Amino acid sequence: ACSSKYVLSQMHPMWQGPLAVPGGDRQSPIDITVRKSVFDSELKPLVTNYDPNTCQQIWNNGYSFLVEYDDTTDKSTLKGGPLKDSFRLCQFHFHWGECNAWGSEHTVDRRLYPAELHLVHWNSDKYSLFEEAVMEDNGLAVIGVFLKVGKRHEGLQKLVDALPAIRHKGSVVEFNRFDPACLLPINTDDYWTYHGSLTTPPLTESVSWIIMKQHIEVSHDQLAVFRSLLFTSAEEEAQKSMVNNFRVQQALCGRTVRSSFT
Numbered sequence: 001a002c003s004s005k006y007v008l009s010q011m012h013p014m015w016q017g018p019l020a021v022p023g024g025d026r027q028s029p030i031d032i033t034v035r036k037s038v039f040d041s042e043l044k045p046l047v048t049n050y051d052p053n054t055c056q057q058i059w060n061n062g063y064s065f066l067v068e069y070d071d072t073t074d075k076s077t078l079k080g081g082p083l084k085d086s087f088r089l090c091q092f093h094f095h096w097g098e099c100n101a102w103g104s105e106h107t108v109d110r111r112l113y114p115a116e117l118h119l120v121h122w123n124s125d126k127y128s129l130f131e132e133a134v135m136e137d138n139g140l141a142v143i144g145v146f147l148k149v150g151k152r153h154e155g156l157q158k159l160v161d162a163l164p165a166i167r168h169k170g171s172v173v174e175f176n177r178f179d180p181a182c183l184l185p186i187n188t189d190d191y192w193t194y195h196g197s198l199t200t201p202p203l204t205e206s207v208s209w210i211i212m213k214q215h216i217e218v219s220h221d222q223l224a225v226f227r228s229l230l231f232t233s234a235e236e237e238a239q240k241s242m243v244n245n246f247r248v249q250q251a252l253c254g255r256t257v258r259s260s261f262t
């Protein structure tokens with residue numbers, strides 16, 4: 001996939017057939033082979049400053065559900081880690097499976113998790129809009145957090161309770177005062193990082209990925225509510241459950257995954 005000019009991505013209803021991505025030598029997601037990752041002592045701890053009041057709405061975009069933040073000011077930011085600049089939170093979303101055996105996009109030594117959280121940020125030191133940053137090499141930073149099934153996640157419940165109102169593609173509801181920091185693991189100092197792409201259109205190769213080593217736990221019932229969402233809009237005949245909304249893994253193409261821990 002690295003040599004060919006185009007990378008065919010997963011066939012998906014949303015994309016109606018293979019979607020070619022020009023270049024395609026730093027695509028995401030990937031498998032992280034732990035023993036091949038390289039410890040980099042220059043990697044700093046992550047610094048997140050999220051303002052819960054910048055939370056605006058939650059909506060079903062027909063592929064996942066997104067919790068969107070007001071990114072017109074520098075109120076919810078990500079700094080440090082592998083990043084040189086300050087990045088602004090614009091949204092977070094999840095990917096999950098039809099069952100607990102799979103659902104994550106990234107894997108660690110081929111281990112699949114039932115779901116994966118992505119917090120999407122853009123470089124507000126260099127660009128003035130997400131739309132600009134999404135096209136640039138150092139434009140985006142996405143934090144990935146693996147979810148495991150276990151005890152109920154109290155902070156997640158507020159979000160789970162809002163999902164029935166956005167069952168169908170295109171539905172939006174107001175959603176305020178949600179602090180995404182509650183979804184981060186206790187330890188955010190240990191992570192892997194590599195240069196990759198968005199895993200949904202526009203699939204641009206503009207992402208510094210920061211994958212947390214420590215997972216968070218959510219309950220089986222909370223994950224079941226994710227699976228009650230639909231890919232389809234209220235008007236469509238056949239309702240399709242929103243499950244397996246993850247992209248197939250992509251070739252590493254010689255990239256090195258760095259770790260912030262030994």
Ligand SMILES: COc1cccc(CN2CCc3cc(OS(N)(=O)=O)c(OC)cc3C2)c1
Pocket residue numbers: 061063064065066093118120130131134142197198199200201202
């Ligand atoms: C606001 O300007 C935009 C320009 C192009 C696309 C979009 C919408 N897109 C941004 C990137 C993104 C990235 C997403 O996933 S991911 N795994 O971070 O690549 C995603 O998953 C549901 C949704 C979106 C929404 C916004």
Ligand SMILES: [Zn+2]
Pocket residue numbers: 093094095118199
């Ligand atoms: Zn994602």
